[in-house]
Amino acid sequence: MGQVPSATRALRVLRFLAAQPEPVPLERVTAAVGIPRSSAYHLLTAMVEEGFVVHLAEEQRYGVGVAAFEVGSGYARQAPLQRIARRPLAALVDEVGQSAHLAVLHGRDVLYVLEERAPGRPPLVTDVGVRLPAHLTASGRAILAHLPAAQVRALYPDRSAFVDRHGVGPQSLTALRVVLTDTRRWGHAREDGEVTPGLASVAAAVLDHNAHPVAGVAVTFPAGDADVADVAVAATRTAAGLSRRLGGR
CATH class of the missing domain: 1.10.10.10 (Winged helix-like DNA-binding domain superfamily/Winged helix DNA-binding domain)
Structure with a gap:
């Protein structure tokens, strides 16, 4: 240092x-x-x-x-990330035929700042302004997987930090580390029924010029209604494009 x-x-x-x-x-x-x-x-x-x-x-x-x-208030007024991401997110929805959203990390939650809903797709809980536990969401896991281990440990110091929605998902730092290791190995994050039963998501992180994760691009769909690998490729490509716009690699 x-x-x-x-x-x-x-x-x-x-x-x-x-x-x-x-x-x-x-x-x-x-x-x-x-x-x-x-x-x-x-x-x-x-x-x-x-x-x-x-x-x-x-x-x-x-x-x-x-x-x-x-x-932070200035960021909210200007909303540069949302402005940059709106068209790529709409293109992602057109490509995969499923709803997509952009989320940022806020403490141990993800805050949804942009959503593009595909026609005829089921309603989601990821409306703009909604917060959800980061360790249960694909977008949150994509972001957490790129954070230093010490920062993840600081966010989740003990079991009380792990909110439970439907009885599934990591409930300890050890379990979360396994999920994040899988996320890094796959190159994208996944969740299935941990936020909303019957719905699954895949997500990829948007990185800035310091390789710090500033957001997660996620696609949500009824479980079994989409090819996870194909959707993951499209979401990862969109996140990579946004990373380049922000000066990241």
């Missing part, structure tokens, strides 16, 4: 803090980002002064500040 620019370190700290369900102590930041304690302290102090981080002195913990919220 010695040669990593300070701006990159600050962004990694901010990304880590934004993914946490609550403020965390300094040691969690140093372990997750991989920088010395003294460097992390000085970096966090500067970020506190700029309003991007808040320091809870009584608890000796750090969390996301108001300035970071303002940046």
Whole structure:
């Protein structure tokens, strides 16, 4: 990390803090980002002064500040990812004849920011603005599979972090790691009936120039109503195209 620019370190700290369900102590930041304690302290102090981080002195913990919220609000107003993804997502729906959506990671949930519904397909629970547990969704698994192991561990510190919808899906970090290993091996994520019984999904991650997953492109269809391999190829191709638009590989 010695040669990593300070701006990159600050962004990694901010990304880590934004993914946490609550403020965390300094040691969690140093372990997750991989920088010395003294460097992390000085970096966090500067970020506190700029309003991007808040320091809870009584608890000796750090969390996301108001300035970071303002940046997020600017993103919501401009919606650049949605604007870039709308046409490719519509083309994906035309190609596979199934509904597709775009989701981003928000804590331990995925937040659906764009949906294209295919004519005659069943209604989904993935309307824009809906949140679902990331570990149960294909889009969430696609994103989680590209995160550092330490960040995944921070998101799921114990069994209480695993929400259960229908009695299926990983309920421990060990089980989730198996799912994410399969996701990386396949090159895409899958889920079958874990979000909605009778419906299955495949998804691929959209990566930025740092190979960080910024979103998941998913296709959802009645189980057995589509060739999973063909749909996965189309979803992966769409995600790769969006990654290139964002400067990713």
